[in-house]
Amino acid sequence: MAVDIQTLEDRYIGFCRSHGASPSPAILSSFYKAEVKKSRQELCVLEIVIDDICDFDFAPLLDTCMNLDASEIEAVDVRNESSCLLNGECAFSLLRAINQKLRVVELQDVSFGNDFLRDISQRGLACQVLTLRSSRFRKLNLMGEFMHMHTLNLDFSSSLTSFDEDCFNCMPNLRCLSMCETRITNLWTTVAALSKLPSLVELRFQYWQYCSDSGSSFNLSSGNSDSTADFNLLERVPFVGEFCTDTRELTDPNAEDPLRNFYSFGEEAIDHDIQSMVEDSSDDSEIGCTRHHHRSWLSDVFPGWNLQVPLQNEFTLRNEDEEDSSQGSFTGHIADVSMKYMSRHASPICHEKHYREFMIASLPNLKNLDNVPIRKTDKERATGIFSEYFEYLPYRWKHKESVVSILQKREIKSGHIKVQSSKRSPPYPSGNSQYFYTRSLSAAKLGSSTWPFLHPLSLLGCDLGKGFRPRQFEYHPSDSSLMVFGTLDGEVVVINHENEHIVSYIPSLGAMNSVLGLCWLKKYPSKLIAGSDNGSLKLYDIHQVPRKITSIYGNSGCVTFDEFDQLTSVHVNATDELFLASGYSKNVALYDINSGKRLQVFTDMHQGHINVVKFANHSPSIFATSSFDQDVKMWDLRQKPIHPCFTASSSKGNVMVCFSPDDQYILASAVDNEVRQFLAVDGRLHLVFDIAPTESSQNYTRSYYMNGRDYIISGSCDEHIVRICCAQTGRRLRDISLEGRSLGSSMFVQSLRGDPFRDFNMSVLAAYMRPGSKSEIVKVNLLASSGDAEDDSDDQRPCLSHSMGA
Structure with a gap:
């Protein structure tokens, strides 16, 4: 026979005597309320408000809760509504002792530490409804057993930004989930996490x-009596x-x-x-x-x-x-x-x-x-x-395929994966195309990797005793392992980004300020042009630069050009004979690389200052300029660039412009996520990418091509998102969220580049606004899982200015 409530109360009083403590009035009141409910033939629920419990009340209550299984109590609700004197270890022990009769748990973590949250996450709870309001966790990672839980309320957990990939694997019966006023932003990772919940029928991110x-x-509700009951607590x-x-x-x-x-x-x-x-x-x-x-x-x-x-x-x-x-x-x-x-x-x-x-x-x-x-x-x-x-998978593949299956089809040359037809779909290659299986493998790998592999570069061989502050970077055009970056301190560093070793180091020696312009030569792959915001322009040969970082550097392997004041951009033409420089002016300067001389300055090419200048990838005389006067212009050196070949306009100031790898298109990025693609032949508008603005005039947007000209990547300096869109249809494939690992660190996209040798790989220059913190270059591999990433520690990342440049 079950122990009645009065007997259970007497046992509690007896435990108090044995522990030398006085019975808690709040606990006695809970027993009385439970007995009243039983007399009314209502659900016999024992409500415990742990705000009223002190440490000396804990031991008798814990002993009593261990006897609940054999009592008339049908369910126990535990609530914490304000600050609590009970420590986190005791609170968790109490919840575990109640065990299977635990029904509702409402907790605020203002009184409990990180160990309490870790215990809940790793060991789980037997409750049916959990309300957890916390400002201590950013990534939700519930690994313990929550087999009975049907309702989870995380409203007002103001630091929650993302989910661990497997955070919902342990709650197969969860039906209702509420996350109002959290900081969740990423549609793709959110859906990937929520898709692990087979019973989820009611979801709330706003009210x-x-x-x-x-x-x-009046509240808008489904009218479903069951689901409404589940959300009674949430209301x-x-x-x-x-x-x-x-x-x-x-x-x-x-x-x-x-x-x-x-x-x-x-x-x-x-x-x-x-x-x-x-x-x-x-x-x-x-x-x-x-x-x-x-x-x-x-x-x-x-x-x-x-x-x-x-x-x-x-x-x-x-x-x-x-x-x-x-x-x-x-x-x-x-x-x-x-x-x-x-x-x-x-x-x-x-x-x-x-x-x-x-x-x-x-x-x-x-x-x-x-x-x-x-x-x-x-x-x-x-x-x-x-x-x-939106694109469900790259290249409009409709269904996820296993890599093994695709490899088998490639070996036997059997069939091909159908893509979804649409009037806006490009003519993607058939199974006979040389690109078909490469794109199939990309679709398969990306489809199984919603959380991409993000790896901040950490440079080895640095003996200056200080970290770098990168401001600009470029992949090498022919060596897949090399990358160069320039720093806010005027340094130029060539690295092997695969093994993270420094290849060449060029100190500033006071000659350069922030390096905003970098460009490799194509026919002479050991050479590069570097320009800084104080107007300094130099050509370096990395084969003649010492690999070891030293405080002394001579002029070997260096050619100095006439300065271009307030420089923001440099670019070399297709034959490595000429390069252009632009800056905070309406002018563009043309330099001869072989002679080291400035050939000409083209004046008043725009109404506003010219932020970026780019040569075409294949035509050595064609170049484009972008300006904050809202115009992008195409020029031809053979026609003495007095009048542009054409002018294409945006509705806001243009931050940058670049050519597609085959020169068929030019991609213009204006302030606040306005990204347009024009036909390079005549400047006709081809596509406007549907990216929502933030209404910030300082939200400088930069966009580049990835996978040849198949996709574009776009990021802005006031946002922590990199957006990936199909360059032919504009459909969004993925958003990549960049998050600082330490609580409260805000990360923004300062610059980015697609890897020219690896599909669905890129690097992002991340800027942190927290004073005293470092900037860093983050490598992103969308075809690999974040589970492969090591648990790197981060702290102290510096703030980068929002100066112009590509």
Whole structure:
């Protein structure tokens, strides 16, 4: 026979006597409440609020909890609502002692240390519902057993930015997950992690609700009684403006916010007027909630509504999936009021364009997203949007293939993998093409590696006792192992980036400041041009430069050219005879490499200063310039560049321009993620890449080609994302998130280059804004898994200025 509650309470009092402690009034009150519930034939739940428990209360309570299995107590809820006197080790021991009767756990980690979180992660809990509000972890990595958990609430975990690849393998029954106001940003890694949850049906990264001018507030919900019950706990989180009478309260910085002083991430409230909700369903508007764009998908969620007039007395939305018709509906009773829709506490991932469609298309078992039910029409629309704007696998391969299978097909020359046909799809090669199997292998490897291998370069053989501060870098055009980088201190360093050894070192000796221009010669692969922002221009022969780092360096192997003031860019032509220099002026200088002389200065080529100049890869007389006057211009030295061959314009200032490897296209990158591709023959616009702006005039964007001209990579100095897009269709293939390893370190893209010898490999110059920290060059291999990376420690990474240059 089970031990009744009164007997259990008596045992607790007896344990208190044996430990020399007084019974806790809070614990006695919990026993009394449980007995009242039992008398009412309700679920007999023992609620323990550990805020009220001191260390001397712990031992008697722990002994009592070890006897719960044989008691009438049916479930135990443990809550921590504020600061707690109980240490983390005791709190975890208590949770483990309750064991199988543990139902709900609500914890805030303000009172518990990292060891407490580590114990939960590694050893797991037997609870059904876990609410964990923490500012201590950035990457979610739950490795222990959470077999009974069906609801996980991580709302307001303000440092959470990403997931470990296997973090959800241990919770097969998780149905509901909420991560409002976290810092999750990456669609691809998020979906890859969530796809490990076979039972997930309800997901939330923001809290959609609508509020009437009369003061009533309604939540958008699925109407599914089971899933709603799962989220009853989540609804206890106080959302600002939940019962608002005027939406100005949601954006007024002086309005009282019960969360403002408690959570560090800040409020993200998007208030939409009803008129802004009405959008054509065929419109390519942004999906979800963004900070700067007020177009919405709600007209598709609520088809047939005339949102410009008062709503009818009753509105019913039913799911069009027959099998889910009872679960996917809700009814709101609204009488002659105008409604305003609000997104509460949105995580940054919600600001991504087409966020909602991407999640729906990628997680087919999902029934509710952000408090809004998912209908059959939503799924159909999501499939179309995904196909239009995203690539599931490289080169439009439709299905993941094993590497072994592809190799077998290559050996027997059997068949080929079909690609999805589309009016925007390029004519990718058939199975008879020499590129077919290479691209198939890339698709297979990338499909199995959502978390790419990121490896910061660490240079060996450095005996100066200090780290480098790289500002610019270039791969060697013919030696796949070599890379050169210039530093903020005017040094030029040639490295073998495969074994991370220094090949040649050229100190500044006060002659150079920040190195912004670097370019290898093609026919003379041991030579390179280096230019600094103080105008210094030199040609070096690395075969005549000492490999060992020393404080003395002569002029051997060095040619000095006339200075070009405020230099930002240098580039050598296809025959290694000439090079161009540009800078913070409207002029471009032409130099003869053989004679070491400046041949000519072309003046007033733009209305604003010229940031980057690039020669074509194959034509030695053709070059392009990009300027903050919003123009990109093509020039021909044979025509005495007084008038451009053509002018192509962006809507913002152009940061850089480059030619595709075959010179068929030029790629222009303007401020704040405006990336355009033009036909090099006449400057006609070929493609505008659909990358959302941040509305920052200082968000300098740089883009380059990768895999020949198949893909482009793009990054900006105010963001930690590298975006990979198909150069023929503009579809997004992946976003790569760069994260500093230490808590609170912010990483931004200062520059980047595609590896000319390895498909889906690149390097990124990462800038850290934390004072006293180092910059670094990070190698990215999308075809290898992050699991291959070593656990490198990082700290102290310096800040880089946002000076111009490629």
